[in-house]
Amino acid sequence: MFDNLSNRLDGIVRRLRGKGRLTEADVDEIMKEIRSALLEADVNVTVVRSVCNRIREHAIGATRSQALDPGQQVVKAVNDELTRILGGETLAIKYASKPPTVILMAGLQGSGKTTATGKLALWFKSQGRQPLLVGADLQRPAAVEQLRTLGGQVGVPVYSDPEDPVLTAFQGVEEAKRLGRDVVIVDTAGRLSIDAEMMEQVRLISGAVSPDYTFLVIDAMTGQDAVQTADAFHRTLQIDGVILSKLDGDARGGAALSVKEVIGRPIAFASTGEKLEAFEQFHPDRMAGRILGMGDMMTLIEQAENAFEADQAEQAAVRLMEGEFTLDDFLEQMQALKKMGPLSGILGMMPGMPKEMKNAKIGDDDLKPIEAIIRSMTAEERARPQIISGSRRGRIAKGAGREPGEVSRLVKQFGEMQKMMKKMGMGGGKKGKRGGFPGLGGLRGTPDMSELEQMMGGQGGMPGLPR
């Protein structure tokens, strides 16, 4: 897994510290790390170059400052720059003075247009509008069927005519006027940006319906090609905004940055899940951190919402910091965490995770022996592992099919973890944050867990840890 940018920069800056003045070469090294982070995130090569040139000045300033943590400062400078690029003016929908407001959806095959169309209809509904969906994708088999199903699910009528896509789009708008619907969303067939014939068709559709907004749907997993695609669609259709789809995966989503930089139009919406409600207006600040590999805490937490019982999770966290966390709690939370996805993926999205944790290469299979051992304990043993004696240990080991030594190691290490968490709970508590968890204050942006990292001995690894 790609290393966290802020960790890598920290390493460099730490090495450079005490050198008095930074040379050109030092800054080059820093910029190289930033560049690879952006490239790994699929930001377009050309865009990377221009962004890096702009960041360079900031980076020089930041490394020269007397601040305690120049590495973090550089990261902040980069983060700010990306947020600035991604953000800018947000798209506020202005409804046509003479309804209906017409929206045209365009994009490559498989980018998620039809799903986004359905989700957008639901979003307009939640804004108190009455949309009509128009199925002008007559290319892909059953595309209109799919749209009808989605329309049924969100409770919005769908118009289509199997004759001709341009005609369908035009008649769809007329139909909306007749029915008094105030928003029309026209779904079009996926097309390659280099397919002249199909691009001409979508241009004709656009001409026939004169859209108030044309949205380009881009898959968050797209690589370097995002730029060509966006550019070609923009030249043909005058894009007003971008819808970023499939953002619920673990792609860094550098395409968003590339597209914004190349066509200069805002990312209007992001599609973040399989459910139709998983569609929201775009958050530039979250995206910047995600592209830099600094984690996307908010997205993680939203995933956690589905996996964890909120009350239970809060109680568990409180108990954890008060040192009352039992093996039972642990088992329960572990099950919930497993629902969120592979552990490695979750770790990747956690901001500020120390390098040792990310490199620990923990697969879901590593959890199995732990689970087996805990499940072989009695309720009392789970609550108070210190009572586990020699004979109990033997019984547990036999039940779990593990060695007795493993049982004692588990108990010991669990105890160490508890101690550390308790210490951290108290440490943070002084600052008066809710429950004292460090870093939560920054939840709106990308919180860093540097305090946690420091607790753990920063670069040097955990104090007194069995390796």
Add this chain to the structure above:
Amino acid sequence: MQWYWIFLILAVAVMVFGFGVVLVNRRQAQRSVAPPRPASGVTKPPPKQVPLDHLPPDDGGEIPIAEPEPPVERAGTPAPLRDRLAKARIAFSGAFAGVLGRSTITDETWDDLEEALLRADVGLGVTTSLLDQLKQRVKDKAINEPSELLDALQVDMVAQLQGADRTIRFDDSFGPGQPNIWLFVGVNGVGKTTTIGKLARQQVDSGRSVLLAAGDTFRAAAAEQLGTWAERSGVEFVRGADGSDPSSVIFDGVERAAAKNIQLVLADTAGRLHTKTNLMEELKKVRRVAEKGAGTVTETLLVIDATTGQNGLTQAREFREATDVTGVVLTKLDGSAKGGIVFAIETELGIPIKLVGVGEQLGDLMPFDPAEFVEALFEQA
């Protein structure tokens, strides 16, 4: 030992999520949370070993049929891959002109090469290692001219793709009533259903009896889409109700195929992001249940879209973990994207690329050719 880390990570996660969820809930108090799709809670089956016959390499591939069916009028026999790709090379920004334009190998030469590889989505890691090898050879004076360098790079890349077994496995030795099963997996929108549609017709034309099983019971109208393809090729088709268990749909498909002595079942599955554990568990179950009857899964093909960036590598890793992926199908290579990530997938994970999709016609699904692929990767505008 790593248990300590596991404890710690879980502890941190619990705290962050514990409070995070509460904070978010407070902020969006009215927002309701629907339960996730139920996990099927099964474990990965041990891979079944099957003695396999190999197809001749051109089988399942380039069958030049004029295809009257799809709504697109543009028909005809497939032109060579390179010709098709030629129209795609719009913005190569003269990287290679730059390399060849200089009389000696300079720092700019390396920058141009790096940029060209990155633009093709080959990825920074693979690019760096490819160029590092070449730098050594330039240093040793084994390569002196820019044009030699370019050739050497292509030769290196093709060499790395040599030797892989790209045949699509079909076991002829299975008796009647024992179908081969080819399972298709991948993230959303990569073209699984379309690939099956094209492959079905190709297989029928090469004399095999085929059944399509609509294992995508999640996306609206996915079964209708596959059904349309089944009709076009005149093959058997099995579907379930929307939202029904995909495992049982595919199982039924295999049963029907066995009963009717159909040789080959092409099983579609719903697109899923590899990060969704419950959906990946569902896929493991599909893979396992598919072999409960008389059939045997002889191929599990991961479909990857040529526009996919660096995330493709993670996708391949996770899908392989869940379903023992045996090959990659690279789709949409007729666009402006070059699909360089599959180079990393094959060389780093050892999953062979077996088929490429270069258009909407039937013949546009063809066997993967390393030399053509690498050349197209480098093609100039």
